[in-house]
Amino acid sequence: MPQTPLEIQQNIPLAPFTTLRIGGPARYFAEIRTEAALLEAIAFARKNSLPVFVLGGGSNLLVADSGFDGLVLHIALDGTPSSTSNGSSIEYTVPAGAEWNAFVLSVCGQGISGVECLAGIPGTVGGTPVQNVGAYGQEVAETVVAVRVLDLETTDFVTLSNSECGFAYRRSIFNTTHRGRYIVTAVTFRFHHGRKPHLTYADLTRYFGETQPAPIEVYHAVRTIRHGKGMLIVEGEPDSRSAGSFFKNPIVALDTLQRIGDTLQLSHDKIPHWPAESGQIKLPAAWLLERAGFVKGYILGNAGISSRHTLALINRGDAHAADIFALRDAIQQKVNALFGIHLEQEPVQLGR
Ligand SMILES: Cc1cc2nc3c(=O)[nH]c(=O)nc-3n(C[C@H](O)[C@H](O)[C@H](O)COP(=O)(O)OP(=O)(O)OC[C@H]3O[C@@H](n4cnc5c(N)ncnc54)[C@H](O)[C@@H]3O)c2cc1C
Numbered sequence: 627m628p629q630t631p632l633e634i635q636q637n638i639p640l641a642p643f644t645t646l647r648i649g650g651p652a653r654y655f656a657e658i659r660t661e662a663a664l665l666e667a668i669a670f671a672r673k674n675s676l677p678v679f680v681l682g683g684g685s686n687l688l689v690a691d692s693g694f695d696g697l698v699l700h701i702a703l704d705g706t707p708s709s710t711s712n713g714s715s716i717e718y719t720v721p722a723g724a725e726w727n728a729f730v731l732s733v734c735g736q737g738i739s740g741v742e743c744l745a746g747i748p749g750t751v752g753g754t755p756v757q758n759v760g761a762y763g764q765e766v767a768e769t770v771v772a773v774r775v776l777d778l779e780t781t782d783f784v785t786l787s788n789s790e791c792g793f794a795y796r797r798s799i800f801n802t803t804h805r806g807r808y809i810v811t812a813v814t815f816r817f818h819h820g821r822k823p824h825l826t827y828a829d830l831t832r833y834f835g836e837t838q839p840a841p842i843e844v845y846h847a848v849r850t851i852r853h854g855k856g857m858l859i860v861e862g863e864p865d866s867r868s869a870g871s872f873f874k875n876p877i878v879a880l881d882t883l884q885r886i887g888d889t890l891q892l893s894h895d896k897i898p899h900w901p902a903e904s905g906q907i908k909l910p911a912a913w914l915l916e917r918a919g920f921v922k923g924y925i926l927g928n929a930g931i932s933s934r935h936t937l938a939l940i941n942r943g944d945a946h947a948a949d950i951f952a953l954r955d956a957i958q959q960k961v962n963a964l965f966g967i968h969l970e971q972e973p974v975q976l977g978r
Pocket of ligand 1: 645679681683686746748750752760761808810856858
């Protein structure tokens, strides 16, 4: 069968490809439906000395109003996942452009647990290893066994193992040490039969009480809980025009508690925190925002804070990237001035 030729379009607005619905045009834009098309697009970029940006579902992305003066590769590699089973476990290899939630639904629908807490996270399968997506005490690092990538240094397709991906909290080699080197074309997940759904977070244990739910019930519960927090994309709901949590939970030295306590005149045990790596602690960014006056429903021009989730910055309708930047900067400056903590932005930023 003849291959569909790769179409490189020009001057394509990026806002419709992002959940924030913000962003200027890409100078060049290509839908990538096969690995052959990916190679062709990379050759085009190299021949024309263009920078390349890989776009999945645009749900963790803030595109500048000036857009991107290069080639955007929209990963649309899709198709039915392939599976192999060995009795006690089953592996699925899923194309990178497949919708993440649809995959979660199909796994949970078969009575298999492992990703049930990650229901309702928007975006593509290929986007999930990049920041090691996680929610309600579960993250993809627990089930990813291999990631197939195009290595832009060698222009070879290679398979990286879980440990080679360097997963940590909202991190992997794809968004840290090897940012820009690999393009994910497929991800393989392994699930063990007979495992019970993961119910550690209070929201979920409260929801189910003493009952032991099936994975599909957890799937639906997570979506309901997320909806209540404005963390589910529902067409037409203003709180849906976000990129999810805009700030990471900061990991800081233990003595930061002292500084926060002094500023707020609070005793340490009143400051929520969890143990983190190397004797440090993790603080809830949402709590810091609220204490700094950035509460749900806060408005700054055309940008705002979701009425249901303190950490979600939203496009109130006609926002530009500049509006989101202004709100972000105001939050970062105030939190830094009050507590000496720099809040790190979670969504990837394309352009300035
Ligand atoms: C309402 C809402 C709720 C969310 N909830 C959560 C949550 O609970 N937990 C969580 O972790 N995240 C959450 N997110 C963030 C986001 O959905 C995830 O990070 C998601 O995995 C991003 O995937 P994507 O396909 O949309 O990637 P994009 O936003 O398109 O891209 C994000 C980054 O990944 C890179 N990338 C994407 N695809 C590929 C690929 N195939 N190969 C190489 N690089 C690639 C891009 O270049 C970019 O750097 C939420 C977002 C929203 C809008």
